[in-house]
Amino acid sequence: AAGMELDYTQLLAAARRAAQVLADAGIGRGDRVALMCFNTPGFVIAAFGAWRLGATVVPLNHKLAAPEVDYVLRHCKADLVICDGTLATLVGQVATVPLWTTDSTVDGLPDFDARVVAADEFDADLAQEDDLAEVLYTSGTTGKPKGCMHDHRGLSLVAAYSSAVVPMRHDDRSLIAMPIWHASPLNNWLLGGLFIGATMVLLREYQPRAFLQT
Numbered sequence: 001a002a003g004m005e006l007d008y009t010q011l012l013a014a015a016r017r018a019a020q021v022l023a024d025a026g027i028g029r030g031d032r033v034a035l036m037c038f039n040t041p042g043f044v045i046a047a048f049g050a051w052r053l054g055a056t057v058v059p060l061n062h063k064l065a066a067p068e069v070d071y072v073l074r075h076c077k078a079d080l081v082i083c084d085g086t087l088a089t090l091v092g093q094v095a096t097v098p099l100w101t102t103d104s105t106v107d108g109l110p111d112f113d114a115r116v117v118a119a120d121e122f123d124a125d126l127a128q129e130d131d132l133a134e135v136l137y138t139s140g141t142t143g144k145p146k147g148c149m150h151d152h153r154g155l156s157l158v159a160a161y162s163s164a165v166v167p168m169r170h171d172d173r174s175l176i177a178m179p180i181w182h183a184s185p186l187n188n189w190l191l192g193g194l195f196i197g198a199t200m201v202l203l204r205e206y207q208p209r210a211f212l213q214t
Contacts, residue, residue: 018049
């Protein structure tokens with residue numbers, strides 16, 4: 001949602017409510033939650049909710065065509081898809097598992113954001129450090145997209161390393177304009193900034209004027 005602000009306490013609470021929403025839908029440790037979103041709070045909240053359950057997040061390039069989305073969803077064995085409402089028509093052409101929307105609503109599809117607001121908090125943290133946390137797919141330029149697997153230990157180390165090497169500070173304010181379904185914006189910059197306690201500003205989608213004015 002445009003203009004939405006969350007402090008760290010609010011983000012944690014939202015992630016716990018998201019975990020409860022996902023658990024109520026049958027998502028658990030080892031299940032795959034595909035996220036096809038722009039740079040929105042819903043992506044971040046869904047990812048942290050899934051991770052609390054020990055589920056695996058599969059970020060999808062929002063510019064993929066329907067056949068490519070179909071391949072990735074089948075290859076990763078997705079159990080649930082959460083997509084931006086503006087992408088629901090495309091994803092709905094191929095999704096054979098439950099499809100929810102975030103950031104905007106679509107008639108007939110569950111609204112992830114509304115469910116999170118109404119949910120209780122899931123208190124447990126079921127993830128183990130060697131659980132599969134994320135599967136990032138290559139673009140498939142010269143063949144089929146390939147899934148790169150990252151466990152919780154790896155993501156934690158990447159976040160810590162990135163925040164130290166850049167270096168980042170807790171009083172930094174960083175604008176992320178590159179899509180967070182991509183490895184570096186997600187793992188190095190977003191998770192690195194959150195690791196150190198910085199303020200992360202998400203630009204929904206890169207537009208030159210919006211980038212300069214944000």
